Amino acid sequence: MSKVVKRMLIDDLRKRLGESRDMLVLDTSKMTPSVDNRFRLSLVQKGIRVSTVKNSLARVALREAGLDEMAGLLKGPSLLAWGGEDVVQLSKELVKWSQDVKEIAIKGGAIDGQVLDAKGVEDLSKSPGRAELLSKISGLLLSPASRLSGALLGPGGYLSGQVKALSEKEGAEKAGAEKEGDAA
Numbered sequence: 247m248s249k250v251v252k253r254m255l256i257d258d259l260r261k262r263l264g265e266s267r268d269m270l271v272l273d274t275s276k277m278t279p280s281v282d283n284r285f286r287l288s289l290v291q292k293g294i295r296v297s298t299v300k301n302s303l304a305r306v307a308l309r310e311a312g313l314d315e316m317a318g319l320l321k322g323p324s325l326l327a328w329g330g331e332d333v334v335q336l337s338k339e340l341v342k343w344s345q346d347v348k349e350i351a352i353k354g355g356a357i358d359g360q361v362l363d364a365k366g367v368e369d370l371s372k373s374p375g376r377a378e379l380l381s382k383i384s385g386l387l388l389s390p391a392s393r394l395s396g397a398l399l400g401p402g403g404y405l406s407g408q409v410k411a412l413s414e415k416e417g418a419e420k421a422g423a424e425k426e427g428d429a430a
Contacts, residue, residue: 252303255300255303256303256306256307256310259297259299259303259304259307260307260310260311262295262297263307263311263326263328266328266329267311267312267313267356267357267358267359268328268332268333268336268355268356268357268358269313269316269326269327269328269355269356270326270327270328270336270337270340270352270354270355270367271316271319271320271324271325271326271327271352271353271354271355272324272325272327272340272344272350272351272352272353273322273323273324273325273350273351273353274298274323274325274349274350274351275322275323276349277347277349277350278349281347281349285343285347285350288339288343289327289339292330292335292339293329293330293331294327294328294329294330294336294339294340295327295328295329296325296326296327297325297326298323298324298325299320299324299325299326301320301321301322301324304320304324304326305317305320308320312359313356313359315356315359315360315361316354316355316356316361318361319353319354319355319361321353324353327340331375331377332375333355333357333370334370334371334373334374334375335375337355337367337368337370337371338371338375340352340367340371341367341368341371342371351364352364352367352368354366354367355367357370
């Protein structure tokens with residue numbers, strides 16, 4: 247392969263990776279074509295992009311992208327996966343596939359440039375995703391306000407209940423006194 251062609255392939259891979267600093271490396275070489283097609287279609291539907299790469303060219307592209315720490319993961323047949331909602335969703339999807347299809351082997355990955363091994367990717371897949379974390383944070387932020395309003399409304403509600411009971415008691419006493427006055 248000529249240097250010009252190699253340069254074009256490296257530039258193409260860099261362009262496809264874009265600014266992504268979160269990606270995983272897999273070995274899918276033992277998959278049958280039909281399973282590979284289902285795998286890739288499933289990932290595309292979830293916004294996850296994949297590319298089978300020539301390791302030497304991928305090393306150059308990753309080095310130029312500032313991810314040269316990932317070079318150690320590029321041994322043997324390699325497939326790069328990136329994209330999706332966030333890196334947790336990406337890892338969850340790929341770990342699920344690797345558990346369902348034994349021919350898929352996760353080699354590792356990188357999160358914000360920090361390299362993870364296969365165990366690190368599996369651990370990452372067990373953590374909450376971005377949407378789940380946002381809902382937990384909003385719940386935590388709203389919790390003190392709802393407790394405060396409950397505390398403020400609670401005694402007020404109790405007090406208004408007592409005032410209402412007293413007024414009903416006075417009303418009943420007045421009505422009883424008026425009945426006694428009418429009877430006399």
